[in-house]
Amino acid sequence: xxxxxxxxxxxxxxxxxxxxxxxxxxxxxxxxxxxxxxxxxxxxxxxxxxxxxxxxxxxxxxxxxxxxxxxxxxxxxxxxxxxxxxxxxxxxxxxxxxxxxxxxxxxxxxxxxxxxxxxxxxxxxxxxxxxxxxxxxxxxx
Amino acid sequence: xxxxxxxxxxxxxxxxxxxxxxxxxxxxxxxxxxxxxxxxxxxxxxxxxxxxxxxxxxxxxxxxxxxxxxxxxxxxxxxxxxxxxxxxxxxxxxxxxxxxxxxxxxxx
Numbered sequence: 001x002x003x004x005x006x007x008x009x010x011x012x013x014x015x016x017x018x019x020x021x022x023x024x025x026x027x028x029x030x031x032x033x034x035x036x037x038x039x040x041x042x043x044x045x046x047x048x049x050x051x052x053x054x055x056x057x058x059x060x061x062x063x064x065x066x067x068x069x070x071x072x073x074x075x076x077x078x079x080x081x082x083x084x085x086x087x088x089x090x091x092x093x094x095x096x097x098x099x100x101x102x103x104x105x106x107x108x109x110x111x112x113x114x115x116x117x118x119x120x121x122x123x124x125x126x127x128x129x130x131x132x133x134x135x136x137x138x139x140x141x
Numbered sequence: 142x143x144x145x146x147x148x149x150x151x152x153x154x155x156x157x158x159x160x161x162x163x164x165x166x167x168x169x170x171x172x173x174x175x176x177x178x179x180x181x182x183x184x185x186x187x188x189x190x191x192x193x194x195x196x197x198x199x200x201x202x203x204x205x206x207x208x209x210x211x212x213x214x215x216x217x218x219x220x221x222x223x224x225x226x227x228x229x230x231x232x233x234x235x236x237x238x239x240x241x242x243x244x245x246x247x248x249x
């Protein structure tokens with residue numbers, strides 16, 4: 001049987017933000033600011049830098065996202081790899097100045113190699129999956 | 142096979158006791174109601190009731206062997222949740238909300 005579950009997919013989220021690209025760039029690239037809206041991290045805006053996003057929704061659960069900076073074009077484009085929950089992907093932020101601020105776009109392009117593999121995986125991956133589910137549930141309430 | 146909706150899966154797994162039962166079946170494989178009850182922290186009728194809800198959602202299946210009923214997790218029932226695109230779209234929408242809050246605070 002051919003593996004159809006490994007097809008590439010892309011998520012796109014766009015938003016008009018009434019702030020300058022320079023200011024948004026700071027929020028995207030300075031670790032203490034990045035932590036405030038995304039996750040705790042050891043990010044540096046240098047191509048090839050490997051870093052993690054981490055969060056602990058509960059004391060026994062530790063979510064870790066493995067990343068590597070792929071592209072840095074100041075105030076314009078930022079891309080890094082994003083691996084978590086068996087999902088291998090690339091996240092790209094694009095900032096375009098507008099008359100009133102910035103058009104911010106994030107794309108996440110990637111695939112989940114194999115559902116069975118991801119779900120049959122270790123206890124850790126299950127714990128992470130359930131943590132993600134918890135988060136999703138808290139948002140849909 | 143028809144898949145239960147994502148909504149049903151979320152509602153079913155939203156209950157912590159039920160989710161713990163399901164997670165144990167995923168990690169440890171087939172178990173009897175008795176074995177599940179021994180570590181569930183609730184009564185056997187309560188465990189049976191939760192297993193019934195999980196079964197209706199398609200998340201577990203049962204198999205009778207002698208006097209015992211063995212339950213096992215059905216990982217394929219989670220396929221609707223494996224559509225990571227909707228999960229991540231929600232994630233980024235929610236992160237962008239927090240980003241906008243942060244940008245407002247940076248003005249001050």
